[in-house]
Amino acid sequence: MACATSLPATAPITEALPSAVPAPVATPAPSPLPEGFTARQYAAALGTGMDVDWARTEQGIREFDPLVVRDYQQRGLGHVRIRVADDATEQHLLHLRKIVEACEQYGVIPIIAYQADEFKNDPSNSNEAKVIAWWNTASRYFGNTHPELGFDIIYEPGEKLNHDQQALNRLYEKVVRDIHHTDPQRMVFIAPRQRATPEDLVNLKWPSQSNGHVLAEWHIFPWGPVKVGNKYPWTTGTAAEKAAIRNRINVALHWQQKTGHASWLGGWSAGATLKNPVQPSQIAFATFMACELQQAHIPYALNVDNLFYDGEEGAWRPATAALLQAMIKPECPPAEVKTPGKTKAHHH
Numbered sequence: 001m002a003c004a005t006s007l008p009a010t011a012p013i014t015e016a017l018p019s020a021v022p023a024p025v026a027t028p029a030p031s032p033l034p035e036g037f038t039a040r041q042y043a044a045a046l047g048t049g050m051d052v053d054w055a056r057t058e059q060g061i062r063e064f065d066p067l068v069v070r071d072y073q074q075r076g077l078g079h080v081r082i083r084v085a086d087d088a089t090e091q092h093l094l095h096l097r098k099i100v101e102a103c104e105q106y107g108v109i110p111i112i113a114y115q116a117d118e119f120k121n122d123p124s125n126s127n128e129a130k131v132i133a134w135w136n137t138a139s140r141y142f143g144n145t146h147p148e149l150g151f152d153i154i155y156e157p158g159e160k161l162n163h164d165q166q167a168l169n170r171l172y173e174k175v176v177r178d179i180h181h182t183d184p185q186r187m188v189f190i191a192p193r194q195r196a197t198p199e200d201l202v203n204l205k206w207p208s209q210s211n212g213h214v215l216a217e218w219h220i221f222p223w224g225p226v227k228v229g230n231k232y233p234w235t236t237g238t239a240a241e242k243a244a245i246r247n248r249i250n251v252a253l254h255w256q257q258k259t260g261h262a263s264w265l266g267g268w269s270a271g272a273t274l275k276n277p278v279q280p281s282q283i284a285f286a287t288f289m290a291c292e293l294q295q296a297h298i299p300y301a302l303n304v305d306n307l308f309y310d311g312e313e314g315a316w317r318p319a320t321a322a323l324l325q326a327m328i329k330p331e332c333p334p335a336e337v338k339t340p341g342k343t344k345a346h347h348h
Helices: 013-020 039-046 058-063 066-074 090-106 117-121 125-142 159-163 165-182 198-203 239-259 280-295 318-328
Strands: 048-052 079-084 109-114 150-152 187-190 214-218 263-268 300-302
Touching (some): 039 109, 039 263, 090 109, 117 125, 117 159, 125 150, 165 187, 198 239, 239 280
Parallel strands (some): 079 109
16 A cells, blocks of 8 residues: 555564564554543544545445554544444454554544444334444444544434434434443434434434433535525625524534533535536635634534545545645634634634
């Protein structure tokens, strides 16, 4: 892989031999989190992250290399949302552990997100039992190791769940209880219906055994500003367009203030693809979104890894580098001072 480092040419052959056997586990990077950290501290440590297919697609699984995590960390990413669709077989769990250990080594927080497609399409008792069993297997496998590992119970609750809030709340209650039976400190994310829309956060019934270790996941613009009806939510970034987006972020902020819970925006995009060059309007949208979220102190992940990183080459894609920069470290206008003590946005 292109990002692998070779031994220096001067190394004597006798010293090179031991690298053929598995190396002892490297010392993990120092954690930004104190021991016994809270959900709020965890959310603050997430920073900006990336939705990744390292454990979901055949290509993602094949191309994963621990050094990719180092590249992510060096690029300024603080977490990865590892999407998983398959059964929790031993083979898949071993692969997930490899990813989690690489994240720990390089100081990137890993969050496993399960798709639970069958349950979304049919929230029956039998499909509920499958999701519970999946998380039971995964949580027992990791036990109380890797304290920074987070569990995101359902990636984008949609389809039939849009009409069955009770089924969703009931599932969260049961899964959180089981996970916290194995590890009371495990950070768990629960998402509202309508594909994790912030307006539906109010309908989440908080799990009774949350132990202060449950956070909400929500998002807007998972694929960028898509046309709704005959209208795009972002054209040139008019005052009205900005206000509408700000209002949606404020819905989540108000919910946080009212409930005391922390939240994470689990995936947004500026609508760019590898087929077309990045447009100035996409950079403008990305900059606005990133500035708003950073000023609101809401951690977020970007959708999706393949747009920005070439797994085969083991390198960042030059074509989307400017967009990635705008999403991670945007050039923000000075923050409007809303409350005393809030710092203004820093210029980079």
